[in-house]
Amino acid sequence: MLPDSNHALCIYQGLEQWKGGAIAGTPQSLRSEAATGVPSAGRAGHLRVRDGYDQDRSPLYYLIAAAPLLARPAVLPPDSRIGQLWMAAPYLFFGVMLGGSLWYVSRRLYGNAGGYIALALYCFSPAMIASAAGAQSLGELGAVWGAFGTVFTAIAVAHTLYAPREVVLWNWRRILLLALSLILAAGNQFSMIVLALVALLLMLWVAPIRKRAVLAIWATGCAVATALLLAAYFFQPAVFGQGMAHARWVDFEPHALTASLSYAHTFQEVFRGPPLMIAFPCALFTYLSWNRARYFGNTAPLLIAVMFLILALAAPTFPGQGFQLAALVFLFVFVAGVFADLLETRHGLIVTASLSGLLLASAVWNLLQLARLARS
Structure with missing residues (x-):
């Protein structure tokens, strides 16, 4: 997949700054179609610009997007598969590091079981796969x-x-x-x-x-x-x-909280993965009805996830997408914590079998979908 106009413009501005040119995301860095060779992302609505300044991101975003191209071999065409992988390197890096951090934190909080539950939910989440691949990422x-x-x-x-x-x-x-x-x-x-x-x-x-x-x-x-x-x-x-x-x-629009479309969009993005769609209601019911599950290690990620969900609802466009992904990660931690507690009960074998079956089925389904996309 070739970079869209927004991504191409960000890479262009980032490269200009790396080479000593204008600071990215500022009036001096904005270029028209003639300079970038792509339609203006700002005019297309992907970038929110005021007086020539990017309202949503600092130059750090542009510098990160352009960094892989500084080391890209000159003979590597950008429209080749390797060239596309090279441009997606920042997203892949952040995806791997986020997964590692999620596993490490969950393991420290809930033990090995919690760490691997969180990691499995993360690795086979459609939203995370798409973001790490750079397919739907800003x-x-x-x-x-x-x-x-x-x-x-x-x-x-x-x-x-x-x-x-x-x-x-x-x-x-x-x-x-x-x-x-x-x-x-x-x-x-x-x-x-x-x-x-x-x-x-x-x-x-x-x-x-x-x-x-x-x-x-x-x-x-x-x-x-x-x-x-x-x-x-x-x-x-x-x-x-x-x-x-x-x-x-x-970026908080109160009227968006009363729009049904905002709720539909947010919950479709956050809960489109079958494991979380089933595991989260079970974890939430357990948390509310079982005193043992209501401790700081479970409460904190749940509260943070709720906060991000509210922010996502109040910002249905960008940056709501970032809030949605953040909520998703903290929901993984919460679900992992509650199920790690359930595994220590006398019903641990039933919980293990049910959760393993759910995660395995989700993994197989996602791998089949990825294989189908690769053939298309």
Whole structure:
């Protein structure tokens, strides 16, 4: 599949910036059909531009999209299969890293069973497969990986605050990881900045007796993330300031919450995978009716998923797609946690057989669909 006009324009602008040209997503970088050779994505409605500035993404998005082409052999034609794979490399990378992070976090929270349940749900999710392949992606997987990292890094940092250590110096690695996660999320989708507030609230929830330490770590992480965002503008303060002024930090349309089409679109995208369509209602019923399942490790991902679903409903177009994928990942964590608890009950064998059959059937069905697409 050849890149669409939006992807081609983003790659063009990213390459221009890498080569010392204009900063991507700014008035100086916008080009017409004559310059890019493709229809204008901004005019087609794929990019929301105000005064020449991309309202939804920072130059980081463009730089990531163009990065593989810096190392692409000159003899490799972009319309070849290998050339298309090369251009999809960022999406594949983020897809693999997000899957690895999901497995690692779920395994730490719920044990081996929880880790593999979450990974199986992720690997055979139609939405995740399409996004990792770059077939329906506008860079959301980078933002989703950043969102996932922001939430669980904030929780991990807060847990360390009960030890009597120097706050900032001891946690510098986690602070840097928190900053990298924030910039990856908000740099690819400005409206993901809501995660900065979410991270603060989670840290205060986990470590309520260390409020000053929480604020110090959170402020330091935000400051480092801001510096990294400035680096994406190649340390041009004037352009950075204009980009921030034109950014659409909040994308919430209340009237969309009353539109049935918004609900239909969101839930079709999030629950189009058969395993989650069946497993989530079972997990939610278990969570609500069983005290053992209602603990922080299950509650936090459920609340984050609900938040992203509300944001997706209130933004039915882009950036709602990024919110949908983020909600999906946290639903995987929640379902994995509840089913890991169920596996430890006296009904564990029945749960294992039912869940294994569901995941196996889904895997076979998805592989058959992919094989059919490959032949077409």
